[in-house]
Amino acid sequence: MSARDLQGEIRELRGRIAALMDEAANNEKLLRRSQERELELLKAENMSQLFDAICKGLKASYALESVTLLLLDPQHEIRHLLIADNVKLEDFPQVLFTDALAGMAPQFNSFHRPWLGPYMGCDHQLVFPNVTGLKSAALIPLRRQDRLLGSLNFGSIDEKRFSRHLATDFLAHLGVIASFAIENTINRARLVRSGLTDFLTGWHNRRYLNARLKEELARAQRQGTSLTCLVIDLDRFKQINDQHGHLAGDMALREAAQRVDAHIRGSDAAARFGGDEFVVLAPAIAPKQAACLAERIRATVCDTPLTLPSGVQLNMTVSIGVAWITVARDEADLKAAAERLLADADAALYRAKQAGRNRAALASGEMPDKPCG
Numbered sequence: 608m609s610a611r612d613l614q615g616e617i618r619e620l621r622g623r624i625a626a627l628m629d630e631a632a633n634n635e636k637l638l639r640r641s642q643e644r645e646l647e648l649l650k651a652e653n654m655s656q657l658f659d660a661i662c663k664g665l666k667a668s669y670a671l672e673s674v675t676l677l678l679l680d681p682q683h684e685i686r687h688l689l690i691a692d693n694v695k696l697e698d699f700p701q702v703l704f705t706d707a708l709a710g711m712a713p714q715f716n717s718f719h720r721p722w723l724g725p726y727m728g729c730d731h732q733l734v735f736p737n738v739t740g741l742k743s744a745a746l747i748p749l750r751r752q753d754r755l756l757g758s759l760n761f762g763s764i765d766e767k768r769f770s771r772h773l774a775t776d777f778l779a780h781l782g783v784i785a786s787f788a789i790e791n792t793i794n795r796a797r798l799v800r801s802g803l804t805d806f807l808t809g810w811h812n813r814r815y816l817n818a819r820l821k822e823e824l825a826r827a828q829r830q831g832t833s834l835t836c837l838v839i840d841l842d843r844f845k846q847i848n849d850q851h852g853h854l855a856g857d858m859a860l861r862e863a864a865q866r867v868d869a870h871i872r873g874s875d876a877a878a879r880f881g882g883d884e885f886v887v888l889a890p891a892i893a894p895k896q897a898a899c900l901a902e903r904i905r906a907t908v909c910d911t912p913l914t915l916p917s918g919v920q921l922n923m924t925v926s927i928g929v930a931w932i933t934v935a936r937d938e939a940d941l942k943a944a945a946e947r948l949l950a951d952a953d954a955a956l957y958r959a960k961q962a963g964r965n966r967a968a969l970a971s972g973e974m975p976d977k978p979c980g
């Protein structure tokens with residue numbers, strides 16, 4: 608090999624080394640930027656800071672057209688925690704809430720790894736609402752301990768940005784960090800609000816009812832009386848949310864709670880059990896009185912429509928399951944008795960729904976034609 612050839616080879620080698628060094632420096636920069644971003648997510652002290660770090664921070668850092676965060680929130684708990692913290696949901700249009708992921712995009716049907724591929728309007732528009740011009744997308748599952756929290760979604764106008772054969776490890780890692788940060792901020796918000804009160808309706812919450820149920824059963828056992836349980840569930844409540852919006856749904860829940868409240872005695876225990884379900888415990892009443900109470904509650908909810916701020920008249924109805932229990936003196940397991948009572952009332956509620964809704968059903972026996980007559 609001549610000296611000239613050798614020099615040429617050395618030049619070429621130097622060029623390759625320089626290119627490799629550049630690539631390494633770039634990768635390092637990318638890694639540092641990713642670490643900084645992840646740190647921002649982990650540092651977020653509340654949900655609005657986290658939403659900013661995700662939707663604005665990641666969008667700017669990775670120069671994306673759109674970043675959305677889709678959260679599973681079937682009980683509207685996250686939304687209520689946000690509202691209780693005075694966060695305006697409309698300030699975060701990139702944060703989306705859903706009762707179920709299935710139906711939002713076909714990729715969510717089996718969603719264990721990040722999905723990367725071409726943006727398809729018909730498949731992905733619910734995940735990137737009001738965004739046009741996207742060519743490729745990445746949908747990253749958010750999971751904590753086998754529980755799906757939602758999906759972090761990146762949209763790009765570059766069709767090559769997210770293609771099916773790209774490695775997904777980096778995005779999967781980001782998904783893990785984001786999931787951790789989301790769960791953390793939600794738990795922190797829960798902790799602040801973890802009392803015995805449901806802050807939407809002002810009623811007691813499920814925790815209170817569970818404690819009270821055991822006390823009431825113990826009292827009924829001591830006194831040899833029965834305990835009646837009514838499970839009251841709004842009918843087709845999902846439609847109210849879907850047609851009039853979540854805030855109208857909240858108004859309906861509050862109004863229904865107030866109307867039911869007017870029929871509850873001081874000795875009764877009542878709680879919002881979750882979602883659109885309320886539970887009333889009435890000690891020492893006969894089955895006929897329980898049926899009458901259920902009928903009065905049913906009637907009070909459906910008698911007058913609720914007027915929404917938009918002027919729309921909303922017809923509300925409830926279905927009610929009624930069950931009662933007498934606890935034997937030697938029954939030691941009050942927890943099992945509590946579960947039995949709730950399960951019986953739930954089964955009766957199911958029958959009321961099956962029979963056409965806007966009615967009450969008793970756990971044993973038929974509802975009298977005129978329970979209060």
Ligand SMILES: Nc1nc2c(ncn2[C@@H]2O[C@H](COP(=O)(O)OP(=O)(O)OP(=O)(O)O)[C@@H](O)[C@H]2O)c(=O)[nH]1
Pocket residue numbers: 680681682683684687706807840841842843844845846848852853854855856857860881882883960964
């Ligand atoms: N606005 C609002 N919606 C809620 C809240 N909690 C739960 N939901 C919604 O309430 C709906 C409850 O629906 P389901 O109980 O499944 O069914 P439904 O539409 O009431 O139908 P039936 O019970 O079969 O009559 C879901 O869409 C929940 O997302 C809340 O606090 N506020």
